[in-house]
Amino acid sequence: MSEKTEDIELRLLLDAIFRRYHYDFRGYSVASITRRLRQARDRFGCRTFSQLQDRVLHDPGVLPELLSFLTVQVSELFRDPAYFRAIREQVVPHLRTYPSLKVWVAGCSAGEELYSLAILFREEGLEDRTLFYGTDINPAALKRAEAGVYEIDRMPLFTDNHRLSGGKSSLSDYYTAAYGAAVFDKTLRRRTVFSDHSLVTDAVFAEVHLVSCRNVLIYFDRELQDRAIGLFKDSLVRKGFLGLGAKESLRFSAHADAFTEFARDERIYQKRGAS
Amino acid sequence: MIGASAGAVDALSVLLPALPAGFPLPVMVVVHVPPDKKSVMAELFRNKCRVDVREAEDKEPLAPGTVYFAPPDYHLLVEPDRRLSLSSEEPVHYSRPAIDVLFESAADAFGPGLVGVLLTGASADGARGLRAIADAGGGALVQDPSEAMVPTMPRAGIAACPTATVVPLTQMAAVLGTLGERS
Numbered sequence: 001m002s003e004k005t006e007d008i009e010l011r012l013l014l015d016a017i018f019r020r021y022h023y024d025f026r027g028y029s030v031a032s033i034t035r036r037l038r039q040a041r042d043r044f045g046c047r048t049f050s051q052l053q054d055r056v057l058h059d060p061g062v063l064p065e066l067l068s069f070l071t072v073q074v075s076e077l078f079r080d081p082a083y084f085r086a087i088r089e090q091v092v093p094h095l096r097t098y099p100s101l102k103v104w105v106a107g108c109s110a111g112e113e114l115y116s117l118a119i120l121f122r123e124e125g126l127e128d129r130t131l132f133y134g135t136d137i138n139p140a141a142l143k144r145a146e147a148g149v150y151e152i153d154r155m156p157l158f159t160d161n162h163r164l165s166g167g168k169s170s171l172s173d174y175y176t177a178a179y180g181a182a183v184f185d186k187t188l189r190r191r192t193v194f195s196d197h198s199l200v201t202d203a204v205f206a207e208v209h210l211v212s213c214r215n216v217l218i219y220f221d222r223e224l225q226d227r228a229i230g231l232f233k234d235s236l237v238r239k240g241f242l243g244l245g246a247k248e249s250l251r252f253s254a255h256a257d258a259f260t261e262f263a264r265d266e267r268i269y270q271k272r273g274a275s
Numbered sequence: 276m277i278g279a280s281a282g283a284v285d286a287l288s289v290l291l292p293a294l295p296a297g298f299p300l301p302v303m304v305v306v307h308v309p310p311d312k313k314s315v316m317a318e319l320f321r322n323k324c325r326v327d328v329r330e331a332e333d334k335e336p337l338a339p340g341t342v343y344f345a346p347p348d349y350h351l352l353v354e355p356d357r358r359l360s361l362s363s364e365e366p367v368h369y370s371r372p373a374i375d376v377l378f379e380s381a382a383d384a385f386g387p388g389l390v391g392v393l394l395t396g397a398s399a400d401g402a403r404g405l406r407a408i409a410d411a412g413g414g415a416l417v418q419d420p421s422e423a424m425v426p427t428m429p430r431a432g433i434a435a436c437p438t439a440t441v442v443p444l445t446q447m448a449a450v451l452g453t454l455g456e457r458s
Contacts, residue, residue, distance in 0.1 A: 007355070029360045031352035031380040036364070074363050215363040218333045218349075225334070247346050247361050252334055 009049035010034060016053050021063055023137060024200045025070055027224035033070065040069035064140055071138045072219060075112040076157060077119075077150075077171070079214070080246050081164035084116060086266035087210075088166050091241050092124050095209060101130040102208040104235060106199060106228075107216035108134035111145030115174075116165075117212060118188045123168040127191065133206060135197035142194050148184035150175075155182050199228040204235045211236060215245035226254045233258050233271060242269045278374030278404070280307040280396025282424025286444055287320065287394070291342060293448030296325040298455045301337040303351065303359070303381065305374045307398065310348035317344045333361045345372035352380035368400035378404025387412030390454060392447065393439075394418045396428030402435035415439035416447060 011026075014033075018024045025033060037049065044062065046052040056062045078084050095101055103121075105114040114134040121127045136142050150158075155171070162171040175182040197205065199216070211232045217225045232242050233255050242259060244267040250256045259269040279286055283306040294302070306316055314330050321328045324342065331343040337357050345351035349361040350372050367373035378391050378401060391408035393401045395418060409415040417439045420426035433439055442450060 029352070029354060029362075031354045031360055031383065032350075032362045032364065034383065035352070035376065035380065072362065072364050074365055218361045218363070222334055245363075247333060247349055249332070251332075 006034075006049065009053070010037065013037070013049045013053045013056070016057055017063075017066075020057055022201070023063075023067065023070070024198070027200060027221050027227075028070075028219050029221055032072075032219055036069045036072070040066055043069070067138050068140060071109070071136070071141065072215075073109045073138070073141055075109055075215070076154070076161060077112050078116045078158065078161035078165045078167075079112065080266075081161050081166075083214070083243065083246065083266045083268075084120060084161075084165035086263040086268055087117070087212075087243065088120055088124065090263050091210065091243075091268060092120075092126065094239070094241070095126060096124075098209060099129065101126060101210070102133065102206055103130055103210045103212070104133045104135070104206065104208040106135055106197075106211060106213040106232070108136050108145055108194070109138070109141045110150075111148060111194075112150075113212055113214055114145065114192065115148065115184055115188060116162075118192065119162070119167075119171075119174055120165070122188070130191060132189075132192040133208070134192060134194045136194075137196065137198045139196065142196065146189070146194050148186065148189060149181050150184070152177055152180050152182050199231060200224060204231055206235060207237055208235050208240065209237055210241045210243070212243040214243065215248070217244065217248050222252060225252075229253050229255045236271045238271060238273050240271045242271065243267065244269070277302065277304045277392040277394065278306075278378065278396075278401040278428075279304070279394035280370075280374075280398050280400065280425070280428055282395035283307070284319065285395075285424060286418065288323065289444050290392075290394075290448050290451065291320050291328070292323045292325070293452060294324060294326050294342075295452055295455065297340060298326050298452075299339045300455055301339060302326070302342045303331070303337075303345075303353070303377060304342060305345045305351060305372045305377045307370045307372070307396065307400070308347045310371060314344065314347050320344075331359045331361070333359070335359045345377065347372075350376040352376060353384040354380075355384050357384060368398050370398065370400055374401035375404040379407045382407040382411040382413060385411070385413065389413035390416060390451075392416045392418075392451075393429055393432040394444075395423035395425050397425045398428055399431040401428055402431040405432045405439060406436040409436050409438050416450065417441050418447065419443045
């Protein structure tokens with residue numbers, strides 16, 4: 001059976017975006033990216049992916065908005081509190097033994113995961129010796145992460161999550177409410193570098209002690225998952241930690257042997273000593 | 276491919292145990308469950324069924340005779356290579372997992388070789404997806420609204436997909452059984 005027209009158009013569109021703008025979505029899971037591109041197609045008033053391709057190639061202004069459809073940006077502060085509790089209770093005691101620390105939040109989107117870790121590290125007294133890297137491919141998301149401003153109506157959820165994660169203070173200590181928004185304390189990002197980095201096309205940029213990359217790998221096909229996990233492996237110090245999303249695992253990964261399960265239920269892995 | 280919401284457990288308790296041992300098709304199920312709960316669906320049905328029941332894992336290839344439940348707080352999708360994948364995209368109809376997301380992706384992946392089943396529920400989720408399945412040449416079954424615990428979802432399904440076959444729950448189990456024989 002010949003390929004469906006829409007599938008051909010989708011591939012051509014992703015090729016076009018890569019060749020023109022060097023954003024590479026060709027190894028992303030097809031089902032989810034098809035769904036999001038259909039939403040984008042409708043949003044841009046296009047009938048087909050070919051029309052959308054025409055728009056994106058000839059109007060550079062289209063790309064930033066298209067990126068917000070191509071990259072999923074749904075997160076919460078302390079999303080899955082049990083994960084952050086495990087970081088706090090099980091990983092932090094190991095991290096304490098290092099005089100200085102580097103933490104990489106890969107695919108940080110609008111910064112929720114990074115602020116969660118920054119708050120947690122402050123509460124555990126590790127903030128002053130830690131450098132945080134928050135990376136993403138979406139410049140608009142990075143800008144929002146850098147601003148640290150969230151809708152005020154998300155705060156009750158964030159507050160509950162923080163408490164359930166074992167938070168040692170009130171979340172309201174870390175933000176100021178103003179004009180319907182919550183502005184997070186800028187001292188929380190004093191030791192943070194937000195930067196453009198692609199798990200698909202870029203290389204290792206630092207040696208880190210903890211990689212937190214939650215609900216990013218599910219958007220990749222298996223080959224691309226292997227590439228990303230390889231990057232994490234090569235970035236981590238011996239015995240460094242890798243935290244994944246609640247439904248992600250290294251089970252099918254080519255690099256599974258390089259890690260041990262550290263907190264199995266919370267999907268936290270530790271890089272093996274020898275390598 | 277089954278979607279259900281309010282009243283789902285009772286309805287699935289009729290449907291899933293009726294699948295015979297050796298049923299040759301994979302079955303994917305989205306039930307609206309709260310995001311913060313550990314998933315109990317797979318455990319609930321594991322001992323009641325003659326086929327394998329488990330929670331779907333990302334990039335897992337579909338196996339015959341297996342029922343896959345969408346995990347709480349994730350959408351479940353089917354890839355064109357017939358692996359499952361998960362997603363944290365925005366809720367659809369206030370729901371993650373959402374039935375539309377599974378049904379629409381499965382319609383793309385399977386085309387005519389797919390049957391969508393919409394059961395009791397208090398939402399319009401699944402209606403669009405059922406239509407997508409029918410448009411791709413697949414079968415569309417809706418639980419008879421007059422016997423559904425909450426008829427909103429079956430009614431929305433029939434409105435969006437008028438060609439859908441309306442079936443009482445007890446007969447639906449038999450219909451699914453024959454699907455297996457024909458495959």
